[in-house]
Amino acid sequence: MAHERFRHIFLRDSPSVKNFTSISSIGAALRIPQRDRRSHSEYLIQKFTQSWQEAENEQAVIHSAREGVYIEFKSDPGADLVTKSLDDLRSKKVRLLNVRIEKEGDQEVTYATVYVAHDKKNHFLKKIQEYAEKDTKSGKPKNETLINSIADIRKALLVDSFWQDKKELLPSQEKSWCEVWLSADYEKTIRKFENLFVQEEIETADGVIRFPERSVKLILADKNQLERLTTLSDDIAEYRRAKETASFWLDMDNKEQAEWIKDLLKRCRVDPNLNVAVCILDTGINNGHPLLSAILKNEDCQTVVESWGADDHKGHGTLMAGVAGYGDLKKCLESKDTIHLKHCLESVKILPKPPAHNKQELWVMALP
Numbered sequence: 001m002a003h004e005r006f007r008h009i010f011l012r013d014s015p016s017v018k019n020f021t022s023i024s025s026i027g028a029a030l031r032i033p034q035r036d037r038r039s040h041s042e043y044l045i046q047k048f049t050q051s052w053q054e055a056e057n058e059q060a061v062i063h064s065a066r067e068g069v070y071i072e073f074k075s076d077p078g079a080d081l082v083t084k085s086l087d088d089l090r091s092k093k094v095r096l097l098n099v100r101i102e103k104e105g106d107q108e109v110t111y112a113t114v115y116v117a118h119d120k121k122n123h124f125l126k127k128i129q130e131y132a133e134k135d136t137k138s139g140k141p142k143n144e145t146l147i148n149s150i151a152d153i154r155k156a157l158l159v160d161s162f163w164q165d166k167k168e169l170l171p172s173q174e175k176s177w178c179e180v181w182l183s184a185d186y187e188k189t190i191r192k193f194e195n196l197f198v199q200e201e202i203e204t205a206d207g208v209i210r211f212p213e214r215s216v217k218l219i220l221a222d223k224n225q226l227e228r229l230t231t232l233s234d235d236i237a238e239y240r241r242a243k244e245t246a247s248f249w250l251d252m253d254n255k256e257q258a259e260w261i262k263d264l265l266k267r268c269r270v271d272p273n274l275n276v277a278v279c280i281l282d283t284g285i286n287n288g289h290p291l292l293s294a295i296l297k298n299e300d301c302q303t304v305v306e307s308w309g310a311d312d313h314k315g316h317g318t319l320m321a322g323v324a325g326y327g328d329l330k331k332c333l334e335s336k337d338t339i340h341l342k343h344c345l346e347s348v349k350i351l352p353k354p355p356a357h358n359k360q361e362l363w364v365m366a367l368p
Contacts, residue, residue, distance in 0.1 A: 031078065031079045031080045048071070051154050058155070059231070066232075069115075071153060072111055076151040078107040081112055083096060086146075093116070095114065097115055098112070158226070166241075171221065175221055175225075179242050180229070181239070184215065192235070200225065202221050205219070268339045278324045280320050280347050282349070283315070296344065304349060304350050313352075326339075
């Protein structure tokens with residue numbers, strides 16, 4: 001049957017049957033160093049207590065009416081930090097805010113920033129104390145995996161502990177547009193933070209983006225202002241540099257867009273000996289666009305049924321051609337570097353324009 005309907009498919013080998021087996025849910029073993037139980041617990045208790053005192057002193061200096069503090073946990077180089085156990089899912093008073101990876105020499109170190117409410121100060125101290133004094137049924141220290149994964153504890157840094165972008169994008173004394181990621185998506189939290197912007201005279205963009213348990217505000221601030229926000233708020237989860245979006249080009253008129261296209265084409269170099277082609281099976285492609293004509297020849301625009309034509313009746317195939325040809329076009333437009341194109345495109349129209357009277361015919365015709 002397959003031989004009769006699909007003459008381009010050749011099955012040379014006899015089929016074999018294998019029973020389905022589920023993939024194991026066990027991941028790679030955690031890289032957790034072994035510790036001396038007594039000395040490690042004493043060290044972490046001392047470091048946590050010291051960090052807490054530093055955070056409270058900082059709040060006292062600025063007379064901040066905060067409800068908690070930010071604490072940062074660190075792994076050993078090349079080891080894992082059990083970040084999931086740093087979040088108390090039963091309470092909103094101990095929240096894992098962010099996790100970041102940094103290089104120390106040729107190894108990676110994991111940092112986790114956690115918010116701890118004042119009345120939950122003993123949350124981690126209790127876990128460390130249990131590790132020091134209690135055993136599980138198997139005879140191992142209680143909370144061993146979590147506590148052994150923690151190499152150090154400190155008061156969270158005012159900006160660096162929250163910065164989730166490249167270090168070179170961190171604003172200095174000059175203001176930059178930044179994203180402030182809040183640790184909740186409640187209306188009350190957003191309003192409180194917007195009032196804080198007014199109090200600190202920080203310029204903000206209109207609106208807010210909400211995700212489950214996160215909300216994002218765009219602000220124009222320097223590093224000192226970000227530090228100030230951290231000391232005044234219990235709701236910071238992350239800071240990031242605001243990025244230019246594609247709307248910069250989409251909102252331009254056609255003449256301005258054409259100038260940007262000309263600039264990009266001047267920097268494009270098409271390999272004259274192309275031997276790699278990306279074939280797009282879609283609604284067809286309109287290769288009259290200047291960015292596509294250089295990598296998609298007329299003779300490479302085909303169609304399943306000649307009466308359909310090879311043109312793109314819907315626009316989807318042409319958009320996919322842009323992605324296949326240039327990747328992230330935004331980066332190409334922003335750059336001033338030469339763009340080397342080492343592949344061309346081919347188009348096969350497999351989806352015709354649907355008949356106005358019966359859309360069901362589209363699928364019957366296109367997918368025999």
